[in-house]
Amino acid sequence: MKLDSPYIKILSIAIPLLVVAMLFTYYYTQGHLPGAKRSAKATTVGYDNPIVISKGGTYSGNWESRNSEVAAVEIRTSEPVIIENSSIRGAGYLIKSWGHAANITVRHTKGYGLTPTPWIIYEKPRRFLIVNDFKHVVVENCYMENTAGIYIGDAYKGDSSPKNTIKIRFNKARNIDGRIYDGWYRSQFVQFNFRNSIQYAEIAWNEVINEPDKSLVEDNINLSNSRGTPASPIRIHNNYIQGAYPYPANSKDYSGGGIIADSWYEDGMGDPKEVATAYVKIHDNQTVNLGNYNYAIAGGNNIEIYDNRAVNAARFENGEKFRMWTQGLYGYDFYKKNSTFNNTFRNNVIGIMGQDGRNDNHYFPDGTVQERNNTFIEGEITKESERAEYQLWKTKLERNDIFLGPRITMPTSVSGKSVSSQ
Template sequence: MLSLGRTVRNSPKAASPNYSGPIIITKGGTYTGNWESRDADVAAVDVRTSEPVVIENANVRGAGFLIRSQGYGADITVRNTRGYGLPPTPYADYAKPRRFVAIDVFRNVVVENCYMQETAGIYLGVEYTGNGSSTESICIRFNKALDINGQIYGGKERVQFVQFNYRGEVPNAEISWNQVINRPGTSAVEDNINIYNSRGAPYSPILIHNNYIQGAFPYPLELEEYSGGGILTDSPGTDSLTATAYVEVYENQLVGLGNYCLGIAGGNHINMHHNRAVVAAVFSNGKPYHFWTGGIWAKDYYKRDNTFANSMHHNTLAVLGKTRTWRNDIFDSTFVAAAEYSNYLLPDSVTKKLEHNEFKRWTQKVSQNGIKLGPQLSS
């Protein structure tokens, strides 16, 4: 393993990069290179400093964590970087899914214009230590992900494209303009986005907007039960001051998902509005889904008295049940969990063509807003 405390600028080859072994970063700076770890217990890139670190124009792949920082109050930007999951290997102590970025204790995290394939997505946990400014926050945008996958050696962990699981209010946090596509039988994702006992601020909620999320399936695919889905606020916190709170979810597109599209399982001051959910509940070969499908739901799932002052409104829904013979746009709701609950159902017949039209709508929206997704050529 190579330990680095300086700027590295070995630009990756465009066609097939040559990978060096894992690195440990101990000083701030800008790092560019190609790194891999074929050992699940060793991160490909391990950041051990609180100084600002930028990883850009890089290729990273691993059998465990790809980019990892644990306990340093990290300030990390990952930009124009590609990440790939390698076959999982045996691990010690605890499971280490192939997270593209996994950070415990952070001051500032930016992940933008990246590509990830068969990784376990982005995880931010334990504690936020920033000052609440826009330069010390969370920004996850303009990324492309294919097949979020929680496989570990001999099993599977519940993983997401993004999970927040930290203590402390984070103003100015944003997850936006990301494209996530999960394929049946290849991906192994739980909730695509899960906000778990994490909070925005009353004056600055966590913004989750203009994301395209396609696909959420059990793994192995033949399983009939599946607990994952689209975007979920999840909060078994013991009181309303530590529970998930102050989250705004809007203008996202959710397509072809199993189980649910939008959900409130707990938390307060959560507003989900102007999203689109289209689920034909059928595979590309015409075979119906064999697992539950549903549109939106809001419920005080954990019964901890921390779920109130929420709303789900002006969402557009076209969701078939798993037998494809009945609509299941609204799965479950309690008006205590979502005081305002008014949504629209598309009158169209729900077909694969309707799903394909959603992707066209997405690509047009990206183009019209001048958004560039995934890694961009460096100057």
């Protein structure tokens, strides 16, 4: 706590008052709960140093790391941890948990990417949250800007109940950015890349807006070898995704895009059919002004993609045309492992411009994906068409009484049961 003029006056009056002031200061910095500590020295006004959480509890505060090698918040426990009403900034990982069968809820929290610094051994993009070996992950009503999004791998270790699942809902993201020091790393708004089937998982009611030359997103949502169940498929629905560009944005080559089921494979992983992404429903999403594809299957089975919208004028705000490829839908066994089957694209509404006019050509070359009743929006798709799509999204939010992003003003104090500072 800053020692300002009122405390100087207290010191000049009497020692008893000094003792009272010291006790008050100690109580405040401990977060009003035994064992909750915050850094005595903040890296920036209003922000504390990085912390390590070693016990379950509820934590609120403002934390920052300007070193890409140090996470702003690291969680080293499998006990339930809630981070809420907080603001977190980082040059590398903002919130990290590795190897602890994590049970993490992040809500009503803001996250910001800072300028990356040099990394050692492996790249550390500015993930808002990165976990592996998890039981339960919830990210709701958060705001993230200039981060590398949410990464969930490598193994689901929950009990398949609703209390051991993934919920990513009601968030706002601006400029997913995979740029790191002296390079870039493939980054997404959400990446699933975990083994073992999960039930009740959901990515829903999120708004993601990427701006050209201010972002570098690969797939906005990517499911890699991540599986739901026949009774409880992974659901990706009612998301609004605007923007997917290379960097610089007027480049010709770009491999990212919208929402994709992916199923890469390496020897030793087991039967490809049992490893590939499976049991997924992707529906009622809106994608706008995306380079490359909008909705895709590059491998997997028992995947349904339906009742989505894709609108793309293939132009920037200044009227300049995209140089990269644009397409609505594609699906096939990209990895040729015979793990792609029983997949359907249906009842999607598509309006995509190419470099020289409409591009109404979907790509389903090998019969592993069926399509039916997908329709094309008539006429030229313009920037006004894209703006109308955003108004449609806002109307949908109002009609369903959905509020996005944090509801509560960020505090400056910390509360919790066990925080150790680095």
